[in-house]
Amino acid sequence: MWLPALLYLLGQLDLSAGGSDTTDPDAIFAVNNGTAATDTMIQPHFDNSTKREYTAAVGQPAYLHCRVKNLGDRSVSWIRKRDLHILTVGVHTYSSDARFAALHTDGSDEWTLRVAHAQPRDSGAYECQVSTEPKISLSFWLTVVVSKAEILSGPELFVRAGSDINLTCVARHAPDPPSSVNSFIYWYRGANVVNYAQRGGISVETEQRTRTSRLLIARASPRDSGNYTCAPSSSDSASVVVHVLNGERPAAMQSDAYQTKPTNTLIFLIILILRIQKLDNIMDTFVLVYTSIVNFQIKHRFISDNSVRLISR
Structure with missing residues (x-):
């Protein structure tokens, strides 16, 4: 089985990608991979309406679907672009990785590449190729993600x-x-x-x-x-x-911004009153304002019971 694959590989040395695997799917789709419009009625050609970008979850099977019209006696192959590795020719697999397989039903124009138990390393560009002279190919992009x-x-x-x-x-x-x-x-x-x-x-x-x-x-x-x-x-x-x-919300349900607001208010009010009133007994004024704000905090549950006991001392 290796001899036909070797001969086929020798005939594919004009691969346009040169073994590179770009990370941009649009770059591979920009290439014209079909035959001229005048030849499509008699020559093999791709169904260009086929979906060409696929997403699969890690561990799940991935499927790439290639449709070829007027195939005749030509063969369809799947190539991995990053290393130009021939994965399948017809319904035969030419990869040591048993996860790759070609699916085809007699009489159908669809040739499907299946990647069982897809992994992130399987992400990248793939080509569906037809053994015409010159060859024609259609690029696909697979993305394997963790769902x-x-x-x-x-x-x-x-x-x-x-x-x-x-x-x-x-x-x-x-x-x-x-x-x-x-x-x-x-x-x-x-x-x-x-x-x-x-x-x-x-x-x-x-x-x-x-x-x-x-x-x-x-x-x-x-x-x-x-x-x-x-x-x-x-x-x-x-x-x-x-x-x-049951009942009211606990302190844990208050937002952080709401909890810090009384502290900022306390500082602002103390400074404001001291400047406006210009009272002689600054300490008494401080204690008076501080006590008022603390009572307000306790009433509206801004501080914990432990803080209340500490302040009361």
């Missing part, structure tokens, strides 16, 4: 009891198109799949096209608190800790 889920609410969410828990999960850089019709996004609470039968008011909406899933838990109670995980079948998972609280 990760993201919960839009962030790593922590505080919800008041009686309101709804609404979590939205997006699978970033998921395969395009979806790797299979069995591509799901699962929701877990702790180590267990969210149980719809155990509690009413739970619903999940998943949009396969955008790889988005929304978990809605109506009328949340403190028992609904916990670690919620979004786990797409072909992406890394993401988690959020949900706190369902």
Whole structure:
């Protein structure tokens, strides 16, 4: 089997790329890889409407689809551009990497390169070549990415009891198109799949096209608190800790900017009063203003109980 491949390789020494593998997909698509329009009715030619940029997730299979019209007795080969390595000729594989294979159905004009268990190193340019004289070729670009889920609410969410828990999960850089019709996004609470039968008011909406899933838990109670995980079948998972609280929000829910505002206000008021009033007893004035501001802080829960005990001493 190696002899036909060797002969074929010798006939491909005029490869335009010279073995280079640019990182710009547009550069490879700018080359005219077809035959003249007047020859397309009788000569092999490519279906130029074919999609030529593909994205696959790490560990998932990648597929590059090449359509050739009027192939006749010519052969179709797949070449990896960066090293001019012949991957397949016809339906035969000429690579020691068993992940590469050519898929073709008799009578079809489609020749597909499959890369099983795609890895980031597989990213780059590939050529679909037809053994005409001179040869014709069409370039494709494959990008292999790590697909990760993201919960839009962030790593922590505080919800008041009686309101709804609404979590939205997006699978970033998921395969395009979806790797299979069995591509799901699962929701877990702790180590267990969210149980719809155990509690009413739970619903999940998943949009396969955008790889988005929304978990809605109506009328949340403190028992609904916990670690919620979004786990797409072909992406890394993401988690959020949900706190369902009774009563007012805890100090941890205050923003940093809101917590630092009283300190700035305290300094400003002390300076302002001292300049305007020009009181003789500066220390008494300082203590009076400071005490007033501290009482205001305590009333509005800007400082912790420990700080209150320290000030009272």
